Each structure stands twice: as structure tokens, then as C-alpha cells.
Amino acid sequence: xxxxxxxxxxxxxxxxxxxxxxxxxxxxxxxxxxxxxxxxxxxxxxxxxxxxxxxxxxxxxxxxxxxxxxxxxxxxxxxxxxxxxxxxxxxxxxxxxxxxxxxxxxxxxxxxxxxxxxxxxxxxxxxxxxxxxxxxxxxxxxxxxxxxxxxxxxxxxxxxxxxxxxxxxxxxxxxxxxxxxxxxxxxxxxxxxxxxxxxxxxxxxxxxxxxxxxxxxxxxxxxxxxxxxxxxxxxxxxxxxxxxxxxxxxxxxxxxxxxxxxxxxxxxxxxxxxxxxxxxxxxxxxxxxxxxxxxxxxxxxxxxxxxxxxxxxxxxxxxxxxxxxxxxxxxxxxxx
Amino acid sequence: xxxxxxxxxxxxxxxxxxxxxxxxxxxxxxxxxxxxxxxxxxxxxxxxxxxxxxxxxxxxxxxxxxxxxxxxxxxxxxxxxxxxxxxxxxxxxxxxxxxxxxxxxxxxxxxxxxxxxxxxxxxxxxxxxxxxxxxxxxxxxxxxxxxxxxxxxxxxxxxxxxxxxxxxxxxxxxxxxxxxxxxxxxxxxxxxxxxxxxxxxxxxxxxxxxxxxxxxxxxxxxxxxxxxxxxxxxxxxxxxxxxxxxxxxxxxxxxxxxxxxxxxxxxxxxxxxxxxxxxxxxxxxxxxxxxxxxxxxxxxxxxxxxxxxxxxxxxxxxxxxxxxxxxxxxxxxxxxxxxxxxxxxxxxxxxxxxxxxxxxxxxxxxxxxxxxxxxxxxxxxxxxxxxxxxxxxxxxxxxxxxxxxxxxxxxxxxxxxxxxxxxxxxxxxxxxxxxxxxxxxxxxxxxxxxxxxxxxxxxxxxxxxxxxxxxxxxxxxxxxxxxxxxxxxxxxxxxxxxxxx
Numbered sequence: 001x002x003x004x005x006x007x008x009x010x011x012x013x014x015x016x017x018x019x020x021x022x023x024x025x026x027x028x029x030x031x032x033x034x035x036x037x038x039x040x041x042x043x044x045x046x047x048x049x050x051x052x053x054x055x056x057x058x059x060x061x062x063x064x065x066x067x068x069x070x071x072x073x074x075x076x077x078x079x080x081x082x083x084x085x086x087x088x089x090x091x092x093x094x095x096x097x098x099x100x101x102x103x104x105x106x107x108x109x110x111x112x113x114x115x116x117x118x119x120x121x122x123x124x125x126x127x128x129x130x131x132x133x134x135x136x137x138x139x140x141x142x143x144x145x146x147x148x149x150x151x152x153x154x155x156x157x158x159x160x161x162x163x164x165x166x167x168x169x170x171x172x173x174x175x176x177x178x179x180x181x182x183x184x185x186x187x188x189x190x191x192x193x194x195x196x197x198x199x200x201x202x203x204x205x206x207x208x209x210x211x212x213x214x215x216x217x218x219x220x221x222x223x224x225x226x227x228x229x230x231x232x233x234x235x236x237x238x239x240x241x242x243x244x245x246x247x248x249x250x251x252x253x254x255x256x257x258x259x260x261x262x263x264x265x266x267x268x269x270x271x272x273x274x275x276x277x278x279x280x281x282x283x284x285x286x287x288x289x290x291x292x293x294x295x296x297x298x299x300x301x302x303x304x305x306x307x308x309x310x311x312x313x314x315x316x317x318x319x320x321x322x323x324x325x326x327x328x329x330x331x332x333x334x335x336x
Numbered sequence: 337x338x339x340x341x342x343x344x345x346x347x348x349x350x351x352x353x354x355x356x357x358x359x360x361x362x363x364x365x366x367x368x369x370x371x372x373x374x375x376x377x378x379x380x381x382x383x384x385x386x387x388x389x390x391x392x393x394x395x396x397x398x399x400x401x402x403x404x405x406x407x408x409x410x411x412x413x414x415x416x417x418x419x420x421x422x423x424x425x426x427x428x429x430x431x432x433x434x435x436x437x438x439x440x441x442x443x444x445x446x447x448x449x450x451x452x453x454x455x456x457x458x459x460x461x462x463x464x465x466x467x468x469x470x471x472x473x474x475x476x477x478x479x480x481x482x483x484x485x486x487x488x489x490x491x492x493x494x495x496x497x498x499x500x501x502x503x504x505x506x507x508x509x510x511x512x513x514x515x516x517x518x519x520x521x522x523x524x525x526x527x528x529x530x531x532x533x534x535x536x537x538x539x540x541x542x543x544x545x546x547x548x549x550x551x552x553x554x555x556x557x558x559x560x561x562x563x564x565x566x567x568x569x570x571x572x573x574x575x576x577x578x579x580x581x582x583x584x585x586x587x588x589x590x591x592x593x594x595x596x597x598x599x600x601x602x603x604x605x606x607x608x609x610x611x612x613x614x615x616x617x618x619x620x621x622x623x624x625x626x627x628x629x630x631x632x633x634x635x636x637x638x639x640x641x642x643x644x645x646x647x648x649x650x651x652x653x654x655x656x657x658x659x660x661x662x663x664x665x666x667x668x669x670x671x672x673x674x675x676x677x678x679x680x681x682x683x684x685x686x687x688x689x690x691x692x693x694x695x696x697x698x699x700x701x702x703x704x705x706x707x708x709x710x711x712x713x714x715x716x717x718x719x720x721x722x723x724x725x726x727x728x729x730x731x732x733x734x735x736x737x738x739x740x741x742x743x744x745x746x747x748x749x750x751x752x753x754x755x756x757x758x759x760x761x762x763x764x765x766x767x768x769x770x771x772x773x774x775x776x777x778x779x780x781x782x783x784x785x786x787x788x789x790x791x792x793x794x795x796x797x798x799x800x801x802x803x804x805x806x807x808x809x810x811x812x813x814x815x816x817x818x819x820x821x822x823x824x825x826x827x828x829x830x831x832x833x834x835x836x837x
Contacts, residue, residue, distance in 0.1 A: 203701045204693065211690055214679035221638055221676050222745065223662040223691045281681045 036275055036290045044297065051301055059300065061182065067296035068185040069094070069244040070263070071289075074270045075196035076237035078288045081271055082200075083233055084213040084280025085140040089129060090241040091263035092151035095256065097122050097245030099155045102164035102255030111171050119242045125151055126238020130231035148264070155257040164255040175250040185247050192240065197285035209233060213280025269316070270295050273323045294319070339398075340365035340528045341497055346395035348381055353734045354552055355381040358395065361547040361557040365496070368519060368529040370539040370561075372573055373549030379532050381552075383499055386530075387419040388412035399497065418490030420500045424482050428475035432468055433457040436489050464488060465521070480511035487518060498522065499530035504538060505624055516542060536566050548572045581770055582798030585777070589801070590614030591649075593785040594666070594754045596635055599644035603630040605809035607644055612754065612785035617776060619800025620789040622829050627809040628789045629671045632756050636668040637661045648753060662691060665753035667746040669760055671789070673735065677742045680731035684723050685712035687730045687741050692748040715744035720771065736768025743775055755779050758789045773799055793822055805829050 048055035073090055080087050097118040104114040125147065132143045166172060177184050200206035208229050211219045220226045249255045274291025276283040298319055302312050339362035348356040356378045363369035371379045384390040385397065388406030396403050399415060406412040426435050433453050434441065442449045442456070457470040466484055474482055483503060490498050500519070504512045519542060523529060531543055539546055540561065547557040548569065555572050558564055593614045598607035608631050612618045622628045633639045635646060637655040646653050648664055655661045658668070670676035679687055689708040696704050712726040719740045723733055730738055739760060746755060757776065761769045776799060780786050790796050796803055803815045805828035813828040 202703060202705075204697060204703060205701070207686065207690070207693075207703060211679045211682060211686070214681045215675070217676050218670075218679055219690070221636075221658050221668060221670050222679075223659040223694075225657065225659055281679070 063300045064186045068189040071189040071292045072192040075192045076240045082283035088144040089148040091260040093241040094245035094260035096155040097242035098249035099159045099255035105168045122242020123239040126234040130234030134227040134230035159257045342398040357552045366526045367544040370543035370546035371532045377549035378552040416496040418495035433470035497528045595647040597645045600642040601634045614783045617786045619796035619803045621796045622806035626806040665751045668756040671758035683727045685726040736764035754785045756787045
């Protein structure tokens with residue numbers, strides 16, 4: 001009964017509603033469309049008044065920096081979930097690419113080689129995931145669960161279980177650079193959101209991804225090369241995860257084989273918070289952005305309030321469950 | 337004898353379709369009541385209301401003189417209603433006994449008392465006169481035996497009303513006889529039986545009374561079938577003149593367009609060859625499982641070929657996947673609209689443009705949303721797709737309008753040479769059927785080769801220039817329009833032992 005113009009779940013620019021619809025209806029539709037945004041703004045405004053030091057430029061930048069890695073990978077995870085798959089191996093990819101980048105930097109002393117090869121390695125891991133899932137038709141859960149462990153193992157083997165320190169000063173200050181007062185990781189994340197937003201809404205790749213998630217067999221019979229699209233989705237995801245790993249390595253000045261454990265679950269949580277359906281076919285880039293920001297804000301506020309880290313796990317889980325429950329209630333009745 | 341089961345003015349609407357419109361009839365205990373009607377006439381919807389899967393918008397259901405409202409299937413079962421669906425519901429890896437006692441296995445502290453279950457079931461099977469080993473897993477049984485298990489389950493649940501939905505559609509002659517004996521036995525025990533079938537012979541052999549459905553309404557309810565003729569039933573079922581629905585006009589045929597030579601696939605028992613000319617409508621008929629859809633999917637590249645060649649306008653093609661076929665102007669509207677046709681949670685516009693958009697991309701990547709909107713609006717208008725706007729989710733449309741949307745997807749292609757339609761009118765109402773036939777004729781007039789797969793015999797006879805008949809995974813014969821009639825087509829479609837009957 002709700003959501004009559006649900007197609008716009010896929011449009012960033014939102015509901016271009018029919019010209020003939022009445023202004024009030026239009027407003028309601030917009031509210032429906034953007035209720036996640038409204039919810040977040042409400043939360044944000046409340047926190048700004050209630051929590052000391054929350055609403056300050058420094059804190060905002062810190063918040064954005066804290067979620068920048070999750071944010072960029074959430075963009076590609078959105079594609080993955082939208083096509084009815086998911087990827088558990090990204091946390092391991094982050095760690096592996098960080099270690100690889102650190103080792104390459106120490107041997108070649110070339111940022112280009114270190115970063116370039118790491119990104120390629122990430123893309124290769126993604127490609128293997130995608131090819132196994134699409135062509136050998138192994139379930140995505142099993143496949144990425146396996147590669148998650150394999151890649152984590154490779155990270156430990158390559159580093160002999162030790163953190164690999166980085167001596168390349170230039171690489172270390174790279175992520176410390178800022179433009180217009182905003183540091184580089186945040187810029188990269190913003191670019192990711194814009195880029196993948198355009199990809200989702202304006203390109204065949206994005207439309208096909210949503211169609212595949214909506215009904216894979218029908219998509220294939222409609223002439224979409226489902227297998228190839230899936231491989232692309234995973235390969236891009238791998239490359240972006242590697243980018244996140246490289247940035248992390250630069251920030252912590254070393255490649256850590258045991259870093260980013262549980263990262264994949266945080267990324268999937270952010271997507272689900274942003275209204276991405278695990279059943280595939282439904283995803284918006286604005287939703288994912290909000291999901292990431294909600295996660296970041298919650299963590300930031302808990303830190304400002306000095307809440308014990310152990311409790312933070314409980315709160316994070318509760319937020320996720322609550323958000324999904326609200327979404328479920330909202331959609332009840334509009335489903336079969 | 338008073339009516340045990342009674343429907344009074346039952347009405348059920350779905351978005352865009354009135355599936356049942358004031359349906360009334362009654363069935364007595366100790367009789368078999370036949371339900372007849374074309375596909376989409378409302379028989380299945382009625383059974384779903386009887387079994388509690390659907391709730392009527394209007395009207396009442398009386399069992400044993402008492403008004404009953406079933407909120408769900410469990411309530412209907414508790415009230416003694418059992419439905420034997422065409423698609424049987426069973427757990428293949430469990431034994432007969434476990435299937436029969438599913439959900440109420442005798443147990444002690446959660447541990448199944450297997451011996452007790454086996455003994456109970458084998459005793460009951462014996463009293464029912466059914467010879468089945470209760471320890472056999474269902475996957476090792478034939479379709480007929482599984483059906484038997486299903487009927488036994490109904491009896492174990494103490495069902496008083498048992499409805500059978502086209503139970504013989506996948507049974508052999510001998511199995512059918514066994515089923516009939518069982519049904520007659522149940523009747524003698526005072527059960528109320530509802531029997532849905534397309535096969536008039538069965539209705540006459542088995543049923544005491546019959547109700548005929550058309551377009552969601554009861555046309556007539558015969559309290560007694562004695563003296564009712566076959567012809568009378570057919571005319572009541574079809575209603576209007578058949579000519580009127582199909583409105584066939586002869587066309588001149590062009591050069592050979594599609595030539596399929598010795599195509600082999602996993603589900604074909606023999607290599608299949610066929611050819612279609614420009615402007616020709618080829619009807620393909622066969623029973624369920626005859627391999628019609630499989631052959632079409634092979635041509636389209638949806639399934640893997642094991643051999644054979646496809647020649648289009650004299651040029652041999654390599655078709656490995658559907659996108660190859662589409663690029664050459666060969667398209668398929670799949671049989672199972674819901675599973676293979678529509679992307680349910682996307683809009684009408686998306687569903688139309690999903691394939692043709694590759695023809696007008698900007699910089700090879702970006703979709704042209706203005707042009708897509710125009711394409712969608714054009715087809716919504718010309719095909720009269722009933723939707724509030726192009727952004728409506730396709731799953732909210734009626735079956736007929738979904739089918740038209742899928743047709744629009746292919747009509748939007750810049751070059752169409754071969755159009756394959758697999759059961760294009762299944763489950764859609766007569767009005768929409770007529771419009772789909774009109775689209776088929778227009779395609780043929782444009783010079784397309786059209787292949788229409790259908791299990792509705794009147795439809796195949798009504799619209800085809802030529803009819804290809806399949807049986808048991810192979811092509812069993814071909815008939816020109818002039819020489820084709822119901823007997824000849826059925827003769828080619830039915831297994832040999834069925835004809836002897």
C-alpha cells in the first residue's frame with residue numbers, strides 16, 4: 001500500500017514524480033523516499049545538542065576519517081548485495097593488500113609499484129571469487145568464506161606473521177595530506193560514492209546488477225550476460241578493498257596481517273542499515289551513505305561518551321537489528 | 337441428500353483482475369463433483385479459497401451447513417479439507433511413513449518412535465487397501481505412487497472433502513485406472529470429492545455432478561451428468577464462438593527464415609529439426625514434459641546444446657547464450673513468466689528496456705533515460721498495458737499485462753526475425769488473450785517467423801499456419817492448418833498406450 005513509486009529506489013536523484021501528482025502527495029513520496037535521510041538528520045541534530053564536542057569541525061572530520069575505509073568498500077558491497085551475492089573475503093583482502101604494499105615499498109621503494117600491484121592483487125582475488133561463483137556456481141557464502149581464510153593465510157605467510165613496517169616517508173604522509181581542509185582518505189571515499197552512485201543509476205552495469213538481483217534467470221533470458229557482470233562486481237570489489245587496505249597501511253605506517261578482522265561484517269551492516277536488501281535488487285547509494293554515517297556516528301558518540309568498548313558491540317548489534325526491523329515493518333503489506 | 341460443501345456468491349479480486357465473480361455451487365457427500373473450465377477460468381483460485389490459502393472478498397463457504405472462514409491452510413485441514421495439488425507437496429528424502437506423519441511423528445521426549453510410526457502407517461495403509469512400503473523414500477516412488485501417498489495423508493487427517501487438481505496430467509493409463517478406483521472407493525465411503533480436469537472423458541467416467549467455469553463465473557452447475565453430452569459441455573466451457581477469439585486470417589509466407597537441424601539437448605530423446613518461414617506462425621503442441629520448452633530454450637541458447645545447427649536466413653549461427661540469440665533477432669518469451677520473465681521488483685519501464693537499451697547507449701556505458709521513458713510510454717499505449725505509469729513495479733500488474741510488458745521488451749528490439757512465445761496466454765483472461773493474438777498476427781505480417789508453444793489445443797488450432805507436435809522429448813509429427821484437427825493432434829501428442837484407451 002505504501003511505496004507506489006518504488007522504482008526510484010534505484011535513482012539517486014530520487015523520485016521524478018509524475019507532473020500531474022499533487023504537491024502534498026509529492027511531499028509524502030519524497031518523505032517516503034528519503035525517510036532514512038530524515039531519520040539520520042534528526043539523530044544528528046539531537047546528538048549535536050546533547051553530546052558535548054560532537055558538533056565540531058574536528059570531530060566531524062575525525063568521524064569521516066574513521067568510516068572512510070568502510071565507506072569506500074560499502075559502495076562495492078552494495079553492488080554485490082544488489083546482485084543477490086555477498087562477499088566475506090574483503091577483510092582479508094584489506095589485510096593482505098596492506099602487507100603486500102608494505103613489502104613492495106620496502107623492496108622497490110616505488111609508490112606506483114606498491115599501490116598498483118596491491119590493487120591488481122585485490123582485483124585478482126575478487127576475480128577468482130566472481131569466477132568461482134558465476135561460472136562454477138558455488139554458493140557465494142562458501143566461496144568467500146573459503147577465500148577469506150585463504151587470503152588471510154596468505155597475508156600471514158607473506159609477512160611471516162609479523163607486522164611489516166613501512167620506511168617510505170612519502171607513502172606515509174600521502175594519506176595525511178589534505179585538500180580544502182579535508183584529508184585524502186575522505187576525498188577518496190567521497191569520490192567512490194559519487195562514482196558508484198553514477199555507475200548504479202546511470203549505466204547498464206548498474207541497471208543490470210539490480211536486474212540480476214531482482215531475478216537472475218529472467219535477466220539471463222533477457223540477454224544480460226549474468227556471469228560476466230558477476231565477475232566484474234567481485235573484481236571491482238576486490239580492487240576497492242585493496243585500496244582500503246593500502247590507505248590503512250599508510251595510516252598505521254605498516255602492513256598488519258591481522259588487521260581488519262570483522263571488517264566485512266561492518267561493511268555489510270552499513271549496507272543493510274542503508275536499506276540494501278539481502279534478497280537482491282534493492283539498493284540506493286544515498287541509503288548506503290546514510291548507513292555508513294549512522295555506523296560512524298554511533299561509534300563516535302560512544303567514544304565521546306566514554307562508553308566501554310565491550311558495550312559498543314552490543315549497541316552496534318542492537319542498532320542493526322532495530323533498523324532492519326523498522327524496515328521490515330515499513331515494507332510489510334507492500335510485499336506479497 | 338443435502339449439500340455437504342457449498343459456495344455462496346464467492347468473489348475474489350486481485351489487482352486488475354476479478355478471478356472469481358459471485359461463484360455459487362454445492363456438492364453432496366458421497367459424490368464426485370467435476371470442475372471444468374479453460375485455463376484462467378478460476379478453478380485454481382476456488383481451490384485456494386477452499387484450502388484457506390486465499391480469503392474471499394465476498395461470499396461464504398459452508399461445510400456441513402455451517403459457515404466457515406479459513407484464515408490459513410492449517411484451519412482448512414483441521415476442518416477436514418484436503419487438496420491434492422497438481423504439483424505434489426512432499427519431502428523426497430523422507431520415507432512414506434514420515435511423509436504421512438509429517439509434523440506429528442510419534443515421539444518420546446523428541447526421539448522418534450520409528451517402530452510405532454511404521455506399524456501405525458502400515459496398518460492404516462492396509463485398511464485403505466494401498467500396497468506401499470512405509471519405509472520407502474518418496475524419491476524412489478513414481479508420480480502416481482506419490483499421489484497415492486498424498487491421498488493417504490488426506491485420509492489420515494480425516495479429510496471429509498478431498499479436492500484433486502488435474503490429478504491425471506502426469507499419470508499413465510494404468511496409473512489413472514488405479515487412481516479412479518481409489519476415487520470411487522472414497523466416494524463409496526461418503527467423502528465429498530472435487531475433481532478438476534480438462535479431460536472430458538474423465539469427467540464423464542468419474543463425476544456425478546459438474547460445474548463449469550468461465551472467466552471467473554459459474555456458467556452452469558449440472559446436478560446430474562446423466563443425459564449431458566460432451567458437445568454441450570464444450571460449448572458451455574468455451575462460451576463464445578472460437579472463431580471470434582482467434583480471428584485467424586491467411587497470410588502469404590516468405591522465404592525460409594529459421595532452420596533448426598538435428599538439435600540435441602539433455603532433455604530431448606531424439607535430435608529435433610524444424611523450419612519456419614518469414615511471416616509464418618508455427619504452433620507447437622505437446623503434453624507437459626513433451627520437451628517443447630526444452631527445444632525452444634535450446635534454440636534460444638538458454639540451455640546447453642549437445643549438437644545440431646541453427647541456420648537463420650541461410651547463415652549458420654553460433655548461439656551459446658541468450659544474448660547471442662537476441663543479437664541475431666531471435667527472442668523468447670519464456671513459459672514461466674514469474675520465474676523467467678519479469679524482474680518483479682523493477683518497474684514496467686525497466687522491464688521493457690532491459691534488453692533494447694544496449695542499442696542506444698551513450699559512450700557505450702550510460703543509459704539514455706529520456707529515450708527509455710519514451711519507449712516505455714509508447715508500448716504502454718500501443719499494447720494497452722494497464723498500469724498507472726511506467727514506474728509502477730511490474731509485480732503489481734495482472735498476468736496479462738505482465739505478459740504484454742514482456743512482449744514489449746522484444747517488440748522494442750530494433751530487428752526482430754524470430755519470435756518464440758512459450759505459453760503466451762497461460763493464466764491470463766480472455767480479453768488479454770485476444771490482444772496477444774493480435775500482436776502475434778502483427779509480428780507475422782511484419783515478416784517475423786513466429787513460434788507459439790501452447791498446451792491449449794484450441795489455441796494451437798486457432799492461430800497456427802502449421803502445427804508441430806511433440807511427445808516424450810521428440811517431434812512426433814507435423815500438420816498443415818488445413819489437415820489439423822483435435823483428434824489428429826492429440827493422436828500425435830498422447831503416448832501410444834493412451835490412444836488405445
